[in-house]
Amino acid sequence: MEFESTRRRFMQLAGTSATVSLAGCNALQGGDSDGTETGTALQSQTASAEPATVTVGVEPDQAQLQERQQEIQSELQAGNLTQSEAQAEYRTAQESLIEDAMTGFEERATSDLGLTIDDSVSEAGALLVTGPPAGLIETLSVDSVTGLFPQATFERIRSQVRTETPGGTE
Numbered sequence: 001m002e003f004e005s006t007r008r009r010f011m012q013l014a015g016t017s018a019t020v021s022l023a024g025c026n027a028l029q030g031g032d033s034d035g036t037e038t039g040t041a042l043q044s045q046t047a048s049a050e051p052a053t054v055t056v057g058v059e060p061d062q063a064q065l066q067e068r069q070q071e072i073q074s075e076l077q078a079g080n081l082t083q084s085e086a087q088a089e090y091r092t093a094q095e096s097l098i099e100d101a102m103t104g105f106e107e108r109a110t111s112d113l114g115l116t117i118d119d120s121v122s123e124a125g126a127l128l129v130t131g132p133p134a135g136l137i138e139t140l141s142v143d144s145v146t147g148l149f150p151q152a153t154f155e156r157i158r159s160q161v162r163t164e165t166p167g168g169t170e
Helices: 004-028 040-048 062-077 083-111 133-141 151-164
Strands: 052-058 116-121 126-131 145-150
Touching (some): 052 083, 052 133, 083 126, 083 133, 126 133, 133 145
Antiparallel strands (some): 052 145
8 A cells, every 4th residue: 555645754854854954954064165173153153052953853762653554554455444544544644643752852852852832733744943952953862753954944844834735824
């Protein structure tokens, strides 16, 4: 069984994330155009340690998602579900697992890392998070986190989700 809309959506978000990741990596290099490290930008950010706001990407537990997909596929092959019912069940399972991942991240971010969750787009697994740089960097150690992206990425994700969702307003 293939979940075309899910794969298509994943590829769209993965492409956007990859592009943003590359752009973000270039911005964080902090070197001169000849490749030598100046370090002044990083040093001044560390010294001030003012809160920053970034977009955090979160994904569902892939093992649980794969297990659920196999269960749905078995039901489909047994004739207990139609193709459209199976796709709907898969989307529901995916949404539930991403909600679980986001809830787990929110709890850890606010209690352990000293971060504030400003907003979220659950359909895309994106959160707008504010906090000290050290706490934001520590989010990368959370299993469900796929990356940190510039704050502007959050609005692009929200706009994309709104245009893809029928009647998409939040």
